[in-house]
Amino acid sequence: MIDGVIAIYIFMLAAFTGYEVISRVPVILHTPLMSGSNFVHGIVLVGAMYAMFEASSPLARVIGFIGVAMAAGNAVGGYVVTERMLEMFKSSGQKKPSGGHP
Amino acid sequence: MSFLNPSAAKWIIDAAYILVAFLFITGLKRMSSPVTARGGILWAGLGMVIATLVTFLAPATGVGHGPELATNFGLVVVAIAVGGALAWWSGKRVAMTDMPQMIALYNGFGGGAAAAIAAVELYKGVEQPLAVGTLAVLGGLIGSVSFSGSGIAFGKLQGLIKKSFRFSGQQVLNLVILAAAVLHGALIATGAHATPGVVTAFFLLALVLGITMTLPIGGADMPVVISLYNALTGLAVGFEGFVLNNAAMIIAGTVVGSAGTLLTQLMAKAMNRSLGNVLFSGFGDTGGAAGGTVTGSQKPIDANDAGVMMAFAQKVIVVPGYGMAVGQAQHKVWELAQLLQHRGVTVRFAIHPVAGRMPGHMNVLLAEAGVPYDLIADLEEVNAEFETTDVALIIGANDVVNPVARNDKSSPIYGMPILNADKAKNVVVIKRGQGQGFSGIENALFYLDNTRMLYGDAQGAVNQLIQAVKAIG
Numbered sequence: 127m128i129d130g131v132i133a134i135y136i137f138m139l140a141a142f143t144g145y146e147v148i149s150r151v152p153v154i155l156h157t158p159l160m161s162g163s164n165f166v167h168g169i170v171l172v173g174a175m176y177a178m179f180e181a182s183s184p185l186a187r188v189i190g191f192i193g194v195a196m197a198a199g200n201a202v203g204g205y206v207v208t209e210r211m212l213e214m215f216k217s218s219g220q221k222k223p224s225g226g227h228p
Numbered sequence: 229m230s231f232l233n234p235s236a237a238k239w240i241i242d243a244a245y246i247l248v249a250f251l252f253i254t255g256l257k258r259m260s261s262p263v264t265a266r267g268g269i270l271w272a273g274l275g276m277v278i279a280t281l282v283t284f285l286a287p288a289t290g291v292g293h294g295p296e297l298a299t300n301f302g303l304v305v306v307a308i309a310v311g312g313a314l315a316w317w318s319g320k321r322v323a324m325t326d327m328p329q330m331i332a333l334y335n336g337f338g339g340g341a342a343a344a345i346a347a348v349e350l351y352k353g354v355e356q357p358l359a360v361g362t363l364a365v366l367g368g369l370i371g372s373v374s375f376s377g378s379g380i381a382f383g384k385l386q387g388l389i390k391k392s393f394r395f396s397g398q399q400v401l402n403l404v405i406l407a408a409a410v411l412h413g414a415l416i417a418t419g420a421h422a423t424p425g426v427v428t429a430f431f432l433l434a435l436v437l438g439i440t441m442t443l444p445i446g447g448a449d450m451p452v453v454i455s456l457y458n459a460l461t462g463l464a465v466g467f468e469g470f471v472l473n474n475a476a477m478i479i480a481g482t483v484v485g486s487a488g489t490l491l492t493q494l495m496a497k498a499m500n501r502s503l504g505n506v507l508f509s510g511f512g513d514t515g516g517a518a519g520g521t522v523t524g525s526q527k528p529i530d531a532n533d534a535g536v537m538m539a540f541a542q543k544v545i546v547v548p549g550y551g552m553a554v555g556q557a558q559h560k561v562w563e564l565a566q567l568l569q570h571r572g573v574t575v576r577f578a579i580h581p582v583a584g585r586m587p588g589h590m591n592v593l594l595a596e597a598g599v600p601y602d603l604i605a606d607l608e609e610v611n612a613e614f615e616t617t618d619v620a621l622i623i624g625a626n627d628v629v630n631p632v633a634r635n636d637k638s639s640p641i642y643g644m645p646i647l648n649a650d651k652a653k654n655v656v657v658i659k660r661g662q663g664q665g666f667s668g669i670e671n672a673l674f675y676l677d678n679t680r681m682l683y684g685d686a687q688g689a690v691n692q693l694i695q696a697v698k699a700i701g
Contacts, residue, residue: 130359133470133478140466140479143253144486151260154601156491156581156588161331162259163487164458166252166272168334169480170341170465171308172283173472177348178304179292186348191303193344195311200338201280202312205273206319207330212259212266214324214595 161208168201237288244282245476251275252480256487262601279476280308311337324596325553328585329385332378332454335461339374342367342464343431349471350416350427360471361417367467369413369434374460376438381454384442385585394444399508402440409433441507449506451586452495456503459488498581498607498645529680531689534656535696541618543574545610547649548590549583551624551660555686558597561623564690565599567697577603578610580628580647611648620652622673624659624686630671641669655679658689 151159174197178190232240255272258264284304287297315334322330346368349356356364383389412430415421445453462484469477496503538544546565552558565575577599579590594604605613614620622629629649632639649655650673657674659681673679682689 136475136478137466137470137482140482141486144256144462144483144488145490147253147256147483148260148487148490152262152606154262154579154588154591154595154604155260155265156494157327157331157586157592158265158588159256159259160455160458160488160491160586160588161327162256162269162272163462163484163491164331164335164338165269165276166256166480167338167458167462167465167484168276169248169252169279169477170338170345170461170468171276172279173345173465173468173474173477174341175280175283175304176286176291176472176474177345178307179286179297179300181292181300181348182296183351185351187300187303189344189347189351190300191307193341193348194304194307196337196344197341198308198311199315200334200341201276201315203315203319203330203334203337205269205276206316207322207327207334208259208269209273210319210324211327211592212269214592 158208158211161204161211165201165204165208168197168204171197171201173197232285232288234289237285241282241285241289242475244278245474248275248279248476249479251278253483256483323556324593325556326386327592328450328454328589329382331586332381332385332450332457335454335458336375336378336382339371339378339457339461339464342371342461342468343375343434344371345468345472346371347427347431350422350430351424353422353424353427355419355422358417358419361419361422363467364471365413365417365430367464367471368431369409370460370467371464372431372434373438373441374457374464376435377442378438378454378457378461380439380442381450381457385450389443398440398444402437405433405437405440409437445507451582451584451589452492452503452506454586455488455492455495456507459485459492462486462488495582501644524675526674526681527679529656529682531682531684531692532696532699534680534682535693536700537654537656538568538573538619538621538693539571539697539700541568541573541654543576543613543617544568544619544621545614545617545649545652546575546577547583547620547622547625547629547647548577548579548594549623549625549628550585550589551626551658551686553584553589553593553624555624555688555690557623557686557690558593558599560687560690560694562594562597562599564694564697565603567694571697575603576605576610576613578605578607578647578649580607580625583625583628607645607647614648614651617652618654620649620655622649622655622657622659623690626659626671627669629673630669631676632669632672636672639669649673650676650679653678656682658682658684658686660685 174193178194181187181190251271252275255268258268346364349364415426462481466478466481469481568575583590629647631650633641633644633646
């Protein structure tokens with residue numbers, strides 16, 4: 127494990143970063159951003175892969191397999207829905223300069 | 229994997245994880261501005277691909293060994309292919325209106341994966357330093373609650389679970405389950421009784437807790453709950469990152485944990501409720517009993533009359549709600565707005581922070597239909613404008629325009645900031661029937677003298693309005 131005090135530093139700084147990144151977000155992006163952050167914690171896939179590589183019993187293998195599959199679902203699904211949502215913002219963003227005002 | 233020596237492989241993985249953390253944070257930062265949001269998900273996505281690919285180098289650093297490694301390696305590939313393909317397929321075909329429950333579902337998967345990592349670690353039954361054991365247990369607890377809780381949230385939003393189960397003493401029961409889970413967790417973390425039986429009991433208790441915590445929460449509160457579970461999953465991932473000594477997981481998980489917590493607070497604040505209130509009060513669909521009675525009657529209007537009223541108005545404010553999402557009416561609504569604009573009517577869209585089932589739910593739907601951002605206003609911006617508005621068109625919104633929140637202290641939604649649609653000269657409400665809103669609270673707006681009800685599903689009703697406006701020529 128990463129040395130205790132350093133671990134707390136990392137935790138604290140990462141927590142501040144998350145807070146700062148989101149603190150000035152417009153309401154319009156709340157759902158895409160929630161979806162995007164949902165995608166980002168799909169990084170759990172990496173940990174599930176480690177657990178699976180090290181699995182030495184049938185039980186660990188079953189749990190590991192389910193874990194990797196669910197983590198991949200989190201990452202891929204999170205990406206797909208976020209991308210689809212933001213795709214819409216692109217199209218309306220492009221329309222913006224040409225107006226909509228009569 | 230013999231072409232790489234262990235220290236070189238380790239170096240590559242470590243360096244790549246730093247890059248990944250940078251890409252995630254940059255991606256999230258970009259996602260918080262409409263202009264750069266599209267690029268943001270690409271940055272984060274690139275980070276995820278890099279993280280996954282370099283992790284395949286892990287066996288070269290001495291992770292896993294023996295003949296089992298080849299099998300495990302193959303199983304990892306199969307698991308990623310299966311989980312990824314199912315999620316890709318479901319994510320691509322789900323309707324835009326069903327996004328909230330898909331987010332809940334994928335979030336539940338993440339929590340489940342974090343719990344699975346904890347389970348693999350804890351079932352080993354090896355003595356660990358107290359800090360590592362504690363973090364593994366905490367991550368397992370939070371991940372399991374997030375997994376089963378998100379599953380219930382998905383079931384409720386998908387309409388699989390229609391009722392909110394509630395009985396007296398429910399919170400006491402939740403507390404008892406939590407206490408039992410924590411007790412088992414403590415036994416495991418201290419290494420005193422980390423037997424498979426205790427570990428199994430611990431995870432079962434945590435899963436049950438997620439279910440009993442979420443079942444009583446009403447549908448109106450689901451956005452807050454999904455956001456909370458999103459934050460919890462992030463935290464669980466961060467904790468398991470400490471256990472596995474994995475910097476990418478620690479940073480990404482913690483960033484999501486804090487960002488998600490802030491997002492949850494913003495949402496709860498928009499509803500003028502504390503998080504504790506959302507989780508424990510059982511609001512959401514019991515409110516019908518509370519609150520003063522509303523007198524008067526609902527006065528219906530014909531689509532033609534409503535169309536004429538809007539066509540000759542100076543200014544129309546459209547207030548969309550969940551009904552617009554259910555009716556898939558966003559494209560029709562924009563068509564109507566454009567027709568009105570061509571007649572010289574000023575049209576704006578007013579979005580309450582918690583309209584729909586997710587914050588920004590309405591924004592996403594309107595963006596899908598192609599409504600430009602500058603026509604969309606949020607609560608603070610638009611509330612002063614209602615007094616100078618000729619017609620406020622309420623499409624399937626209810627609680628967020630209920631004036632009871634301003635003036636009836638006995639109402640459960642008293643104090644919640646609302647859109648002051650009742651101040652408009654005329655109010656047209658599109659509504660499926662005479663029923664109550666999601667909160668079950670009678671809406672005083674519907675009984676005002678300047679309010680007219682246009683009954684029908686959102687898409688059909690808006691379509692009639694379009695025909696009515698077109699007929700004027």
